Amino acid sequence: MNSNHSDGPVLPAGCARPGPMSQKLFDRMSRFVYEQVGIKLPGSKRVMLEARLQKRLRVLGMASYDQYVDYLFTEKGFDEELRNFIDVVTTNTTEFFREPRHFDYLTATLLPGWTADAVRLRAQRPLRVWSAGCSIGMEPYTLAMVLRDYQERTPGFSFSILATDISSRALQQAVRAVYDEERVHNVPDQFRKRYLLRSRDRSRRLVRIGPELRSAVRFERLNFMDPFSFSEPMDIIFCRNVIIYFDKPTQEGLFSRFCQCLRPGGHLFIGHSESLTGMALPLEQVAPTVYRRTR
Known part of the structure; x- marks a missing residue:
């Protein structure tokens, strides 16, 4: 899916950030990440996940992490948003001739x-x-x-x-x-x-x-x-x-x-x-x- 796809209006620049992600929601997303890609997300990664998901919320015109997860777990959201979500949670640290x-x-x-x-x-x-x-x-x-x-x-x-x-x-x-x-x-x-x-x-x-x-x-x-x-x-x-x-x-x-x-x-x-x-x-x-x- 193209990361510019939108199911709703894009929030205007400068709009309020979503409220903090609840521990319950983070635990749910952590289990989902482990099931999908095998990556463990410890509790210390909650702030990182919040920050990385903010761009996806803006692109999709969503106001909260709960709204995003509710969409992701639908059949349409799973088909259209899963790859973007995986891009959010994976880390791409690399360089040429690393460990020479x-x-x-x-x-x-x-x-x-x-x-x-x-x-x-x-x-x-x-x-x-x-x-x-x-x-x-x-x-x-x-x-x-x-x-x-x-x-x-x-x-x-x-x-x-x-x-x-x-x-x-x-x-x-x-x-x-x-x-x-x-x-x-x-x-x-x-x-x-x-x-x-x-x-x-x-x-x-x-x-x-x-x-x-x-x-x-x-x-x-x-x-x-x-x-x-x-x-x-x-x-x-x-x-x-x-x-x-x-x-x-x-x-x-x-x-x-x-x-x-x-x-x-x-x-x-x-x-x-x-x-x-x-x-x-x-x-x-x-x-x-x-x-x-x-x-």
Whole structure:
């Protein structure tokens, strides 16, 4: 649904803010968020939720959080507003070359090992990579830079990248691939020159990912709480700084499903603040927050 859709008159600028959200209503919405997307909203997030929902109330011409929830829980509201609501409650924090040691491991260890195995087994096929929880696209485009650079130096190497997120708004920005110039400060100079396009109007201070990389990434919307599978298993899964919003049982269940989608010998990368400790998973650690699927 287009976020500009309105079922009522837009409240004029400067109109009174809605009253505080009751604890009962917050609890109801918290349960709904957990059921829909697996995210736990502790009581400390109530003020955040109020602030983020105010824009949706203005767009829909609603005067209270109760009115919004009553609409959301109707069949029409569920169909038309749920994606906007999910965009409100999800957080899209990301940057290019975030946690750079992962990309160092990819370049120095994983990719040479992959190439050696392909030569030994005489099996030339694309390396399949999944950026799970890709936000506005900075992670998959970072992967595309690293993999394209390796491809240019390695005859016969090819790859495909799938990038998914639950937020329709984030995916729209990822596909557009336009970012503020200040957001690319972590991109190495040689990659900036090769893969980034600067706006002709330099005063706008915008850059866009070049078409070579945009065509290398396929974006799709995916809710981790829905069933998912792939026609062929993945060789690499990046799911970083995503599970911190889930409780422990949801985390373990999600990583178990990731393992089912990961080829034996394939690699899983998680965020440096995350841990798989205590989870019964067919994974062995090969580097900090890097795991390999056991055979």
